[in-house]
Each structure stands twice: as C-alpha cells, then as structure tokens.
Amino acid sequence: MTRQEPAPAHRTPLNRDRVLRAAVALADTTGIDALSMRKLAQELDVVPMALYKHVAGKEELLDGMTDAVLGEIDPPAAGPDWRQVVRGRILSARRVLLRHPWAARVIESRSAPTPAVLAYLDSMAGAFRDGGLSADLTHHVMHAMGSRLLGFSQELFDTSGPSGPPDPALAAHYPHIAELAATAAHDGGSAVGGGCDDQFEFEFALDLLLEGFEGLRRRGWTSARRA
Known part of the structure; x- marks a missing residue:
C-alpha cells in the first residue's frame, strides 16, 4: 500500500492588511522600539523579503500602522x-x-x-x-x-515618576512648583x-x-x- 504524504498545512495568504495588523499587535506587546522587519517576519512565519511585497520598508510600515490605529477611532x-x-x-x-x-x-x-x-x-x-x-x-x-x-x-515635565512629598531642596528654591507638585494627583x-x-x-x-x-x-x- 502506497503511503500518503500529509497534506500541507493551510497558510493564510499574506497581504498588506495582515502585515499591518500583525505589526500593530507586535508593537502593543513588545513596544515600538523592539519592532523590526525581521521580528515581524518571524511573527508571520515568513521570510523578511516577503514583507517588502506589501510595505517598502520600516517607514512605510510605520505609516501604515498609524493609519490602521486611526481606523479604530469612532466616526463622528x-x-x-x-x-x-x-x-x-x-x-x-x-x-x-x-x-x-x-x-x-x-x-x-x-x-x-x-x-x-x-x-x-x-x-x-x-x-x-x-x-x-x-x-x-x-x-x-x-x-x-x-x-x-x-x-x-x-x-x-515628565509626571510619571513616584508621587509623594516634594524634595525639601526643591521646596526651598521653587516653593510654588513644590506646592503644585504636592497637590497634583497623577494616574x-x-x-x-x-x-x-x-x-x-x-x-x-x-x-x-x-x-x-x-x-x-x-x-x-x-x-x-x-x-
């Protein structure tokens, strides 16, 4: 009896929309600084050159990601x-x-x-x-x-640091800034x-x-x- 080879796994065709959605998801997970064409290709299980059929390079990818994100905004x-x-x-x-x-x-x-x-x-x-x-x-x-x-x-200024009483040196030299810092609550x-x-x-x-x-x-x- 002839042994049959397993059917190849179905692969979703690569297109620009799929590339951009994957790039957005990758940036959400790893941060924009970690995003690269190589890592995106790995995420999509393709060779990097396959991406260039849909985006010319990193800058065009970022443009497309911007447009994909803005597409999520509710209509007026x-x-x-x-x-x-x-x-x-x-x-x-x-x-x-x-x-x-x-x-x-x-x-x-x-x-x-x-x-x-x-x-x-x-x-x-x-x-x-x-x-x-x-x-x-x-x-x-x-x-x-x-x-x-x-x-x-x-x-x-960057207000993402820890909250709490202002530095005494700051309060001594810049009392109004210190007063505002003490009353501000940042989430x-x-x-x-x-x-x-x-x-x-x-x-x-x-x-x-x-x-x-x-x-x-x-x-x-x-x-x-x-x-």
Whole structure:
C-alpha cells in the first residue's frame, strides 16, 4: 500500500492588511522600539523579503500602522451641540491611543501626515465648521488644539515618576512648583506614554478649550479683529 504524504498545512495568504495588523499587535506587546522587519517576519512565519511585497520598508510600515490605529477611532456622532460631537470624537481617539501607547510617538515622528491622519483632521475641521465656526476661527482652533485633536498632549515635565512629598531642596528654591507638585494627583495607568496628561487633566483642558471656542464663535471673532 502506497503511503500518503500529509497534506500541507493551510497558510493564510499574506497581504498588506495582515502585515499591518500583525505589526500593530507586535508593537502593543513588545513596544515600538523592539519592532523590526525581521521580528515581524518571524511573527508571520515568513521570510523578511516577503514583507517588502506589501510595505517598502520600516517607514512605510510605520505609516501604515498609524493609519490602521486611526481606523479604530469612532466616526463622528450626530448631535445638536458641536462641542459634544468634537469632545466625543477626541475622547474616542484618546481611548484608541491608550490601547496602543506607542502610537502617539509614531504619529509625531512622521515627516508628513498619513492619509488617515489627514482624513481625521479634515473631518474634525468639518465638525467645527458644521458647528458654526468660521473658516478663520476653525484655522486658529486647529492650531490651538494641536495634538489634542488626536487624543494626546505633552506635559511640560515628565509626571510619571513616584508621587509623594516634594524634595525639601526643591521646596526651598521653587516653593510654588513644590506646592503644585504636592497637590497634583497623577494616574500613571491612564497616560498615553510617559509624561502625558492623565485623563482628568486632559478632559479639563479640552473642556476649557471647547468652551472658549464657543465664546469666540458667539462673539463673531475674527483674526482681523484680534487686536
């Protein structure tokens, strides 16, 4: 009787989407600094050259990962109050970046906005315009919001260190800074990367900005009259 060879194991075809999803998962697990084309190929059980059929190299891979992550942000919800529409979208973006702590750094490292970043920012500008903000005011609002539109912002200093009473030498030379440090409460588990705002601080500043923009809209503010 002729011995039959076992059928080859079914292998999921490699495509760009599978490469990007695997790269995102690997960065979530090992950190973005540990990500390499070689390690990604090992994760997908392919030779490294197979990846280059779908991404030209590490930089294109990072661009694609950025777009994959932004694709997880909820679409804008309809509502009568533009502030709640914008707020909800930004907090959705923040939840996404909390799931992928490396993503904020990668977004900032891109030499030019990726298509998904441009589409997201375009939709946010549309939300401001739909809310009655002029194109002039929207332009300045987008500048004022900066990376906060994408759910993250950088602190002046790294606040991810241990909490507790301030150093006596610090208090002696910089009493007001020491006072603030003693009263601040930072939730390290909610930070988008080291040194970023915690959730309360992020929402506090976001709400202040949105209320301020609404006040300018009601007054008919224009940059030509800013003086």
